[in-house]
Amino acid sequence: MSEQWFERDPLWFKRAVFYEIHIRGFFDGNDDGSGDFRGLIDKLDYLEWLGVDCLWLLPMYESPLRDGGYDISNFFGLHPDYGSVEDFREFVEQAHQRGMRVIADLVMNHTSADHPWFQESRADRDGPKGNWYVWSDTDERYPEARVIFIDSEPSNWTLDQLRGEYYWHRFFHHQPDLNYDNPEVQEAMLEVLRFWLDLGIDGFRLDAVPYLFEREGTNGENLPETHEYLKRIRAEVDSRYTDRLLLAEANQWPEDVVQYFGEGDECQMAFHFPVMPRMFMAVRREDATPIYEILDRTPAIPDNCQWGLFLRNHDELTLEMVTDEERDYMYAEYAKDPRMKLNLGIRRRLAPLLDAGRDEAELLHAILFSLPGSPVLYYGDEIGMGDNVYLGDRDGVRTPMHWSGDRNAGFSRADWAQLYLQPLMDPVYGFQAVNVEAQLRTPNSLLRWLQRFIALRKEHPVFGLGSYKPLPAENTRIFAHIRTWEEDIVLCVHNLARSAQAVQLDLSEYAGMVPVEMLGRTAFPPIGELPYLLTLAPRGFFWFQLRQAEHVE
Amino acid sequence: MTMDEQALIDYVTRQRWFGAKSRTVSHSEVLDLVTIRQAEPQLSVALVEIRFDTGAHDIYQLLFSGSVDEPFDGLAEDASIAREIVSAMRTGLTLQGSQGVAEFHPAEDFSALGRELGAARLVSSEQSNSSVVFDDALILKVFRHLEPGINPELEMLRFLTDHGFRNVPALGGWYGYSGGPMTATLGLLQEYVAAAVGGWELALGEIASAPESFLDRLGRLGEVTANMHTALGADANDAAFAPEEPSVESLGLLTATVDEEIARVFLSLPEDEERLGPILGRGEEVREQLRLLTHAGSSGRVIRTHGDYHLGQTLWQNSDWVILDFEGEPARTLVERRRKRSPLRDVAGMLRSFAYAATTAEQTRGADVPHDWEERARERFLESYLETVDATLLPPGEAAIERLLAVFELEKAVYELQYELDNRPDWVGIPVAGIERLMQQAAEAL
Numbered sequence: 001m002s003e004q005w006f007e008r009d010p011l012w013f014k015r016a017v018f019y020e021i022h023i024r025g026f027f028d029g030n031d032d033g034s035g036d037f038r039g040l041i042d043k044l045d046y047l048e049w050l051g052v053d054c055l056w057l058l059p060m061y062e063s064p065l066r067d068g069g070y071d072i073s074n075f076f077g078l079h080p081d082y083g084s085v086e087d088f089r090e091f092v093e094q095a096h097q098r099g100m101r102v103i104a105d106l107v108m109n110h111t112s113a114d115h116p117w118f119q120e121s122r123a124d125r126d127g128p129k130g131n132w133y134v135w136s137d138t139d140e141r142y143p144e145a146r147v148i149f150i151d152s153e154p155s156n157w158t159l160d161q162l163r164g165e166y167y168w169h170r171f172f173h174h175q176p177d178l179n180y181d182n183p184e185v186q187e188a189m190l191e192v193l194r195f196w197l198d199l200g201i202d203g204f205r206l207d208a209v210p211y212l213f214e215r216e217g218t219n220g221e222n223l224p225e226t227h228e229y230l231k232r233i234r235a236e237v238d239s240r241y242t243d244r245l246l247l248a249e250a251n252q253w254p255e256d257v258v259q260y261f262g263e264g265d266e267c268q269m270a271f272h273f274p275v276m277p278r279m280f281m282a283v284r285r286e287d288a289t290p291i292y293e294i295l296d297r298t299p300a301i302p303d304n305c306q307w308g309l310f311l312r313n314h315d316e317l318t319l320e321m322v323t324d325e326e327r328d329y330m331y332a333e334y335a336k337d338p339r340m341k342l343n344l345g346i347r348r349r350l351a352p353l354l355d356a357g358r359d360e361a362e363l364l365h366a367i368l369f370s371l372p373g374s375p376v377l378y379y380g381d382e383i384g385m386g387d388n389v390y391l392g393d394r395d396g397v398r399t400p401m402h403w404s405g406d407r408n409a410g411f412s413r414a415d416w417a418q419l420y421l422q423p424l425m426d427p428v429y430g431f432q433a434v435n436v437e438a439q440l441r442t443p444n445s446l447l448r449w450l451q452r453f454i455a456l457r458k459e460h461p462v463f464g465l466g467s468y469k470p471l472p473a474e475n476t477r478i479f480a481h482i483r484t485w486e487e488d489i490v491l492c493v494h495n496l497a498r499s500a501q502a503v504q505l506d507l508s509e510y511a512g513m514v515p516v517e518m519l520g521r522t523a524f525p526p527i528g529e530l531p532y533l534l535t536l537a538p539r540g541f542f543w544f545q546l547r548q549a550e551h552v553e
Numbered sequence: 554m555t556m557d558e559q560a561l562i563d564y565v566t567r568q569r570w571f572g573a574k575s576r577t578v579s580h581s582e583v584l585d586l587v588t589i590r591q592a593e594p595q596l597s598v599a600l601v602e603i604r605f606d607t608g609a610h611d612i613y614q615l616l617f618s619g620s621v622d623e624p625f626d627g628l629a630e631d632a633s634i635a636r637e638i639v640s641a642m643r644t645g646l647t648l649q650g651s652q653g654v655a656e657f658h659p660a661e662d663f664s665a666l667g668r669e670l671g672a673a674r675l676v677s678s679e680q681s682n683s684s685v686v687f688d689d690a691l692i693l694k695v696f697r698h699l700e701p702g703i704n705p706e707l708e709m710l711r712f713l714t715d716h717g718f719r720n721v722p723a724l725g726g727w728y729g730y731s732g733g734p735m736t737a738t739l740g741l742l743q744e745y746v747a748a749a750v751g752g753w754e755l756a757l758g759e760i761a762s763a764p765e766s767f768l769d770r771l772g773r774l775g776e777v778t779a780n781m782h783t784a785l786g787a788d789a790n791d792a793a794f795a796p797e798e799p800s801v802e803s804l805g806l807l808t809a810t811v812d813e814e815i816a817r818v819f820l821s822l823p824e825d826e827e828r829l830g831p832i833l834g835r836g837e838e839v840r841e842q843l844r845l846l847t848h849a850g851s852s853g854r855v856i857r858t859h860g861d862y863h864l865g866q867t868l869w870q871n872s873d874w875v876i877l878d879f880e881g882e883p884a885r886t887l888v889e890r891r892r893k894r895s896p897l898r899d900v901a902g903m904l905r906s907f908a909y910a911a912t913t914a915e916q917t918r919g920a921d922v923p924h925d926w927e928e929r930a931r932e933r934f935l936e937s938y939l940e941t942v943d944a945t946l947l948p949p950g951e952a953a954i955e956r957l958l959a960v961f962e963l964e965k966a967v968y969e970l971q972y973e974l975d976n977r978p979d980w981v982g983i984p985v986a987g988i989e990r991l992m993q994q995a996a997e998a999l
Contacts, residue, residue, distance in 0.1 A: 004701060004702070004731070004735070004736035005701055005702045005888075006701050006735075007612070007700075007701045007734060007735040008733055008734055008735055042800050043800065045799075045800050045802075045803060045806060046800065046802055046806065048888075049806045049809070049810070093792075097702075097793075097888070097891070098888055098892075099886070099888040403801065403802065404801065404802070410801060436802055436805070437801070437802055437805050440802060440805030440806060440808065440809045441805055441808055441809070441844060441847075443812055443816065443840065448809060448813075451809070451813075452813070459607065459609070460607055460608075461607060461608035461609055462607065462608060465608060466608075485607075485608045486579060486604075486606065486607075486608045487577070487579055487606035487607075488606060488607045488608055551577070
């Protein structure tokens with residue numbers, strides 16, 4: 001058992017900043033053209049410096065990689081490109097020693113068609129694995145269940161020639177869904193969880209959890225049986241381990257997602273999908289209404305739970321949780337080239353979505369960091385990396401990390417042609433222009449700014465733990481709200497407009513207190529009974545700590 | 554437990570070892586209590602959480618003696634609790650609290666552990682811990698601010714002793730806690746280096762009266778420092794100590810860290826402080842120098858280091874140096890203090906303390922310090938250090954070593970500048986001269 005490098009804290013994730021890593025794309029430690037755990041260990045100093053608390057790893061298991069590793073062919077082994085289980089154990093220990101925790105993606109809904117379980121299941125319907133997947137002699141069942149990958153899959157059923165039956169798959173046809181009505185499958189997945197938890201991992205991001213069960217007459221999402229099984233997992237994890245996290249990926253409306261928190265006895269975290277496109281919408285429309293509205297629509301969650309918030313991730317910028325009209329607007333504004341669209345989403349990175357705007361990048365991070373929840377950053381976005389919309393599927397946002405202006409962007413010492421994907425070389429986002437080494441040495445770079453900003457957020461647990469109170473003003477271009485935790489009161493004011501704005505905020509409740517700007521520690525005039533007037537630069541923002549006058553120098 | 558929360562806050566925040574004096578405390582709570590003597594007066598080890606108004610918190614170790622209703626630290630009153638701790642180490646006790654256990658361990662082959670403990674006295678000068686000295690033979694260090702993980706002092710002493718570095722006090726034993734709130738080292742017992750004179754005192758006394766002989770001693774200190782670093786970099790099989798090639802961006806990370814520090818300190822320099830004259834308004838220049846110094850080149854290998862190395866951490870005893878206090882800088886987190894770094898960072902710390910010694914001898918002792926003393930002291934120390942140390946730990950070539958050393962000295966001097974402005978404005982001249990000298994030196998080297 002490794003040393004314990006953390007204070008016991010079952011709610012650590014509520015104050016954490018997460019950082020999502022595509023192992024293949026991060027750093028190549030053995031010069032074979034593909035990132036791996038040895039490489040990741042080399043970059044832990046960088047991540048520690050950046051100040052992130054928890055690393056979230058995209059799937060690392062054995063896989064034929066027809067879906068970026070979300071098609072697992074062995075839950076107990078790593079993809080050989082990434083290294084050995086021993087490398088993984090070493091990585092977790094090294095991360096822990098630097099004060100960072102590690103969670104990993106786990107796909108419970110389905111396996112790769114190459115998984116021996118599926119191969120056995122299709123070869124022998126009466127054998128021990130015959131009932132481990134969802135089989136049917138017709139493709140007519142569960143017609144209410146929508147097709148998710150509408151660009152590539154015509155149906156959720158595919159005929160298996162060998163077994164002569166259809167199998168059920170909510171995603172690609174090479175990813176058959178496991179049959180969770182079979183108690184053996186439930187047991188097998190618990191064994192998978194225990195295997196990795198015993199290696200020291202701090203939790204899982206549970207991929208595609210809404211779809212574990214199927215029932216006739218339903219859309220097959222968020223079924224009671226699914227919640228029951230997730231509660232069983234949580235109970236099992238809590239009884240054997242301490243301070244471990246289950247983070248649900250359920251791309252659903254907030255009122256459905258909150259079910260994944262249970263009574264605080266299911267998943268501790270779930271992503272808040274709908275707020276994400278609305279942040280982009282608000283910036284483009286210069287109007288705070290979409291953000292206020294979605295937060296108003298977000299139900300309260302148990303005290304021991306937390307939202308996961310993000311701007312971008314390894315998937316397309318998903319537009320499932322918006323109205324058709326909003327989706328058309330988003331496509332028109334953010335996906336001018338049809339190549340940028342994928343399924344119901346936009347496959348672009350943060351910087352290109354913002355037309356490389358630095359003010360916009362800072363503003364969106366400020367909004368993200370100020371909302372109730374834990375922010376999740378996506379690798380490369382901290383330096384403003386670009387994407388390549390000419391690559392297939394979501395590969396365009398999964399290209400190698402730009403470490404320096406050296407050969408292969410400092411990502412690998414393999415031959416250029418050997419790289420799993422080539423780093424970007426265009427004049428705006430290419431690795432000569434955008435890389436970690438250069439930005440480390442440039443005091444005003446996005447990277448240096450974000451590092452300071454993460455440190456600021458971590459000084460104030462209020463951002464992770466505090467209550468949220470909107471402060472809508474007459475000027476709808478301003479998104480303002482108050483966060484409160486114990487004696488810490490923080491006022492966040494963001495200008496969504498391209499132009500300078502003035503706003504009057506009703507702060508009479510805090511009359512007598514002094515707003516102290518948090519980045520420069522400048523005291524502003526005390527709050528009185530009259531509306532408080534602020535002027536903000538284009539796309540500017542202020543975070544204030546409201547302090548009692550006698551505590552301000 | 555009926556302890557009054559406000560009384561506990563008042564008590565803890567008054568203590569010298571309370572490290573967050575500038576922050577507002579809102580709550581306190583005893584997280585766990587381990588009784589080490591049941592008989593009256595009862596003695597116990599307590600983990601106390603101190604919550605700040607921002608919601609963040611620190612955990613401190615308190616030693617209660619007598620009724621736990623009244624919070625006071627037994628160590629300050631009498632030494633009986635310290636004796637109980639040492640005797641628990643001797644017998645290797647494990648004691649149960651409500652949330653976890655306290656484990657006491659004797660060090661192997663430590664002959665002095667069996668002796669009867671006689672006279673005891675509390676050492677009150679420490680900032681982050683409390684110490685009790687027994688018979689001028691043993692010293693018990695009680696860590697106050699607790700952080701999860703192994704304390705570097707314990708780790709370093711065990712490692713250095715195992716790897717044949719003799720210029721440290723022998724380790725006698727230690728105790729730690731593991732359970733609900735955290736796993737942490739609580740304290741350790743060491744040989745007390747008696748009949749020794751502190752390196753800092755020695756410097757102040759001899760700089761003017763016997764400058765040449767003190768320079769000889771510094772030559773020896775260079776050797777001892779080099780041996781320490783060589784030992785620290787000698788074991789590739791122990792992951793916590795194995796020397797590592799720094800990552801490609803390590804120089805960039807160092808530059809960014811030091812640069813932020815410079816920017817922060819220069820942003821808040823008072824404009825009415827005359828002694829700041831030579832550097833006032835030159836923050837951008839200093840940052841530019843830093844960028845030039847770190848423009849290229851290797852940063853050598855990184856190893857575990859002393860972490861807070863200066864003359865005050867040395868003793869002169871029986872014609873040789875003893876190195877003390879491997880805890881690292883008290884203001885930094887345990888994670889930071891355990892981080893592997895270039896050994897030149899320790900060297901820079903020592904060089905900066907020569908500047909302090911020269912000025913202090915002049916100002917407080919009225920000593921007539923030879924004008925080139927600091928320069929000669931630096932040369933002497935560095936020369937013997939570089940001759941002795943395992944050269945594979947350092948960047949290749951004299952120029953690269955000088956540059957990296959200058960970066961660390963700059964980091965140190967900027968830290969001193971903030972410290973002196975906050976605590977001892979009369980001393981501001983020392984870091985100011987240091988920063989000025991580094992800027993000049995950098996300009997000449999380019």
